Each structure stands twice: as structure tokens, then as C-alpha cells.
Amino acid sequence: MSLESVARKFVELCSQGKNFDVMETMYAPDIVSVEGDGKETKGKGPVIQKSRDWVSDKIFHGEKVLGPYFNGPNQFAVHFTLDITRNATGERTALQEVAVYTVDERDQITREAFYYDGEH
């Protein structure tokens, strides 16, 4: 594949709500995930668990993905609009974020960095 193929497959799967399929099949064993506050999580297992924890107190209705957009030999970015309901409040809301991904020569995603505003 190539950066472009990886990125288009990523967007196609996420647009179908298959985010966990993406993580299981496209993330490198040594992936680093960076949250908006700069906190890093290392390793495919812990990174996927972080997402499972995030989803656990929400209903996830779906998402809209803009992109992919490319920079340099190994990075792509997307803009997500996540349609969720928080279980605690019953409030349905659209969370927006940008995510930047780094892809290595094995076509695996080795880094993800999330950009967002406020509570997430």
C-alpha cells in the first residue's frame, strides 16, 4: 500500500463506524496516542483500551469524517464530527476534533494526535 491507500482505507472504515476494526488492524504494536492535553499512551493494547473506556459511558450514534488530508511522506489528518449521547446526562452532542496520524514503512499507524476544544 502507500500512505494514500492507508489513509483512504482508514477514512472508509471510520465512516462506517468501524473505528475499532481500524485500531485492531492498522495500529502498530508500539503506537503512541496523544490526547488534547498532551498525555501520551503507548502500545496498541493500552491505546485501544483507552478508546473502549472513552466509549463506555456514551452511546455512539456514528461519525462524519472529512479527509484524508496529507502532509509530507508519512502523515495524514482527518476532521471528525462524533455524534454521541452521554449516559450520565442523556445529552446528545456533536463532538468535533482533528486527528493527525503518522504511518511507517510497514503501512502501520505509529502515532495519533488528537486536537479538540474543551471536554471530550
Next chain:
Amino acid sequence: MSLESVARKFVELCSQGKNFDVMETMYAPDIVSVEGDGKETKGKGPVIQKSRDWVSDKIFHGEKVLGPYFNGPNQFAVHFTLDITRNATGERTALQEVAVYTVDERDQITREAFYYDGEH
């Protein structure tokens, strides 16, 4: 100011179409600008000239800005939809891109990286 104040001022001015005001007032003298192909331009003067060259063969009708979104102590991202007409073809089109900015302790933008897909 703070990263957040800088980013919100940036988005406010860009949403008004005042992109060159942003460059003149918020860019550091030693800013580095990275295009989608990875090519870097260094220095406020050359970076602003690059944007003037880009605009020179287009009509710029306006733009929609999503964000700002934050990561870590010194970065923010936005999603632009640029409404332009190419003079060469008369074709009006909506160009989409993500841009990631780095802000230093002087509240100046020291780096911008553009992510996009295809011709731009």
C-alpha cells in the same frame, strides 16, 4: 495572551477573511511553513509572499473555519474550507484543508503545516 487566546483570535480574523492581517501580526519572524508535499518555507517575508503568490491566480470569495482545536501546551489545529475561483479555468471550487499551528512563549506562530488532498 495564551495559546487559547491566540487561536481564538486567529479563527476570528480568518473567519472575516483577514488572513493576511493574521500573517502580518501573529507570525514570528522565523516562522516555518510546511506545504502538503513537505516543502518548507522559512521566514515571515517569504511565507507571506508564498500566500500572495497562491492567491494571485484566484478569486478568493471567503472561507469557513472549523476550530480551533488544541493539543499539548503549544499547538492548535483548524479545518479550512476555502471558496475560490481559479482564474485560468473560471471554475469555482471549495478547497478543504487542515492546518496545524505551533505557538511560542511570545504568543507568536512559529510553525504552520498544511494537510490537503491533491491540487491546491
